[in-house]
Amino acid sequence: MKTFLRDLQLAVRHLRRAPGFSGAAILTLALGIGATTAIFSTINAALLEPLPYPNAKDLYAIRTDLTDGRVTTGLLSGAEIHRLNDPNLSIVHAAGLVQQDLTLLPDDGVPTHVTVNGVSEGFFEVFGLPMTLGGFTAEHFAGPNSPPVVVISYRVWQDTYGGDPNVIGRPIHFAEAQTTIAGVAPKGFDTPHGANYWFNQPRPPDDPNHSLDGYMRIKPGASIERVEAEMESVMRGLERDFPASDRARIYVVRPLVEQIVGDLGPILMVVLSATALLLGLACVNVTNLLLARGAARAKEMAVRVALGAGRGRIVRQLLTESALLAVLGTVAGLVVGWAGLRLLLAAGATELPRLDVVTFDGRVLAFALGVLVISGFVVGFAPALRLARTDVRALMNESGRSATGGRATTRWLGTLMVAEIALAVMLVAGAGWLIRSFDNLRGINPGFAAEGRLVFDASFLGPAYPNNEAVDAAAQNLTDKLRAIPGVTDVGMTSNLPLRSGQEGSLLLEVDGIPFNADNPMGSRQRLASPGFFSAMGVPVLAGREFNGSDLPNTQAVAIVNRTFAERYLQGRDPLGTHFRSGYPTIFPNSDVMIVGVVEDVRQKSLVLEAEPAFYLSDRQIPIRRRTVVVHSDRPDPASLQTAIRDAVRQVDQTMAVDITVVSNLVAETMLRQKLGMQLMLVFGAVALALAAVGIYGVIAYAASQRRGEMATRLALGASRGSIFRLMLRQGRTLAIIGAAAGLGGAWLAGRVVASRLYEVRASDPRVLVSATLLVAGLAILATAIPAFRSSRLKPSQVLRPD
Numbered sequence: 097m098k099t100f101l102r103d104l105q106l107a108v109r110h111l112r113r114a115p116g117f118s119g120a121a122i123l124t125l126a127l128g129i130g131a132t133t134a135i136f137s138t139i140n141a142a143l144l145e146p147l148p149y150p151n152a153k154d155l156y157a158i159r160t161d162l163t164d165g166r167v168t169t170g171l172l173s174g175a176e177i178h179r180l181n182d183p184n185l186s187i188v189h190a191a192g193l194v195q196q197d198l199t200l201l202p203d204d205g206v207p208t209h210v211t212v213n214g215v216s217e218g219f220f221e222v223f224g225l226p227m228t229l230g231g232f233t234a235e236h237f238a239g240p241n242s243p244p245v246v247v248i249s250y251r252v253w254q255d256t257y258g259g260d261p262n263v264i265g266r267p268i269h270f271a272e273a274q275t276t277i278a279g280v281a282p283k284g285f286d287t288p289h290g291a292n293y294w295f296n297q298p299r300p301p302d303d304p305n306h307s308l309d310g311y312m313r314i315k316p317g318a319s320i321e322r323v324e325a326e327m328e329s330v331m332r333g334l335e336r337d338f339p340a341s342d343r344a345r346i347y348v349v350r351p352l353v354e355q356i357v358g359d360l361g362p363i364l365m366v367v368l369s370a371t372a373l374l375l376g377l378a379c380v381n382v383t384n385l386l387l388a389r390g391a392a393r394a395k396e397m398a399v400r401v402a403l404g405a406g407r408g409r410i411v412r413q414l415l416t417e418s419a420l421l422a423v424l425g426t427v428a429g430l431v432v433g434w435a436g437l438r439l440l441l442a443a444g445a446t447e448l449p450r451l452d453v454v455t456f457d458g459r460v461l462a463f464a465l466g467v468l469v470i471s472g473f474v475v476g477f478a479p480a481l482r483l484a485r486t487d488v489r490a491l492m493n494e495s496g497r498s499a500t501g502g503r504a505t506t507r508w509l510g511t512l513m514v515a516e517i518a519l520a521v522m523l524v525a526g527a528g529w530l531i532r533s534f535d536n537l538r539g540i541n542p543g544f545a546a547e548g549r550l551v552f553d554a555s556f557l558g559p560a561y562p563n564n565e566a567v568d569a570a571a572q573n574l575t576d577k578l579r580a581i582p583g584v585t586d587v588g589m590t591s592n593l594p595l596r597s598g599q600e601g602s603l604l605l606e607v608d609g610i611p612f613n614a615d616n617p618m619g620s621r622q623r624l625a626s627p628g629f630f631s632a633m634g635v636p637v638l639a640g641r642e643f644n645g646s647d648l649p650n651t652q653a654v655a656i657v658n659r660t661f662a663e664r665y666l667q668g669r670d671p672l673g674t675h676f677r678s679g680y681p682t683i684f685p686n687s688d689v690m691i692v693g694v695v696e697d698v699r700q701k702s703l704v705l706e707a708e709p710a711f712y713l714s715d716r717q718i719p720i721r722r723r724t725v726v727v728h729s730d731r732p733d734p735a736s737l738q739t740a741i742r743d744a745v746r747q748v749d750q751t752m753a754v755d756i757t758v759v760s761n762l763v764a765e766t767m768l769r770q771k772l773g774m775q776l777m778l779v780f781g782a783v784a785l786a787l788a789a790v791g792i793y794g795v796i797a798y799a800a801s802q803r804r805g806e807m808a809t810r811l812a813l814g815a816s817r818g819s820i821f822r823l824m825l826r827q828g829r830t831l832a833i834i835g836a837a838a839g840l841g842g843a844w845l846a847g848r849v850v851a852s853r854l855y856e857v858r859a860s861d862p863r864v865l866v867s868a869t870l871l872v873a874g875l876a877i878l879a880t881a882i883p884a885f886r887s888s889r890l891k892p893s894q895v896l897r898p899d
Contacts, residue, residue: 163346595766
């Protein structure tokens, strides 16, 4: 212990004697450690922190898929949920959920849009937390006529009802329905994220309609492989009983945390890999500093060895100094990481799943401690090994002015310079890949125009709308009032707005003139749209016409299909005038419609998913009570119309809540994760370039200082300054080429791993690889040119004069 304290005291003394060196080393490590710790804290919050449920690792999200290529919603039916609750399976319980938008009418009379979640029996039991108060009972799921009741969240109970323990049985008013409170959810319950209201939705055990998101808890100790095998057997039984809906269908299971986080997880892992490279670059930089400083201290070390100090004692002392630098760098890095994390959250990360609360907890601090140990060892290893293999005479020669300059140290520095350049190339290439991915996303044609458009939801529910005629009249009245607003050019309505989460029908098709294939029937998405919707949304009409005022319930039912529908199913024929029928799980005999138009494909679910076959029906022929209204304006700032839009809605229905969204913002939100990853990589790439430039400059400057005598002699013997400049530049250029080549290979290998997590990015993309290599190599040559220029400007008389 005394020896350690003495080593620590000497380390502090040496670092205090060289404040410039110490500050540069600590700052460099702080950047690397801070960035790594900040990103790890987000991964910890998003992926590692357990969900707030008992044995959360046993919770899974369930979807379905069709293996024969038919179109499907990916949701589950009531029958598929019911059969997973067989007690003979390795599943504790399974339940389903469907989201709906309702209008809450609070006591203050201000209507508010809220999302409510219809759940099947046993939903809360899946997650294993005790209810705060009350809850659903078996009677609430006794049949389709069971009265609706609502479970409210803990936060609503506190904020709206003041934590009243007698809240059970109190009425809760929605514009669409009147119900009562049946319970208060557990504190911390957050499935789906941000949910505040759950109501009972009984489903018969033979329900074939796919509209539910599924959740399940498996039995403790059961392997997911065993559970999936059992679920495969269950689906085959469903296929026998419901061949129309479950033929070639499979269950798709994901851990619940992965389902919540989605594609944020891979992006964070890519960024964490980049920070690991940045940390490696920082460690290499500090190692360079220590090697150069060790050469300057060679005489001191030689004297200590000559006086009897063991080589192990000197190595231990150097490792203590590097460990002290690592400790100070880690402390500073935690500060940098905390500040960086605050900036990251302020930049919009809080809008992403599970990043609303990110802290430096014990796991993050343990990670920082591990980084400290690794960094301390890495930065101290090379200087210690350098001294451990050198005898006293070599140390004395290395410290002398006339020596050839510590060739071993120079070789170490050259090797580390190559490593710096290679790491910098890989980091810059990583930034390039994320830029390419984001640029590819922005370049996608979504099939509609986002600029100049506002959207809001309108619900025509409640006693004011007793029938379809009343709904249609109110919708036309609202459309007319919106079109009368100055600056409004188009107004339309739809059942399914692109890029918004929401259910849409997935139906089977039978087209006139094409034999129906029961083994592989055609399938399509079904959406509803109003007259004027496609022009309001900027969706090009490729053939035929839009819906118009003559498309009424007592006229020929009409449809508009998208490009994919026409190309895939109509076999090159003219789609206009073609009739088809649809339905699920069988074709409905009275569903005949005639195609009157073809529109461009729209990216409905996501920008990265290709359009599926889809047809649109007129909402005047099939009135719907919940719609999304699209308002197109030619004003530079369409958001300025919000007040006028709200006034128009109030003239139609005082109880209708209006939450207006700018469509361009909606599109931008879908790319928030990719944008955040790109911005982080740009920062890391810039820091990597700065560290590499400083490190390369330091290596070449050290080499130049070791060869001052040689260069002065050459100049005294008649060498030109240009030849000296080229001689020194050649040394850095060679190392830059080697490092760039190594970095290019490493970037290509890393790209093969990363490319699958990004959008349309290839590991061999020459624009990324060549640009990154040239940028870093150019910077390396520039950093080399400065000390080379200084060497060419030496004055031999000053360098060669006797002491």
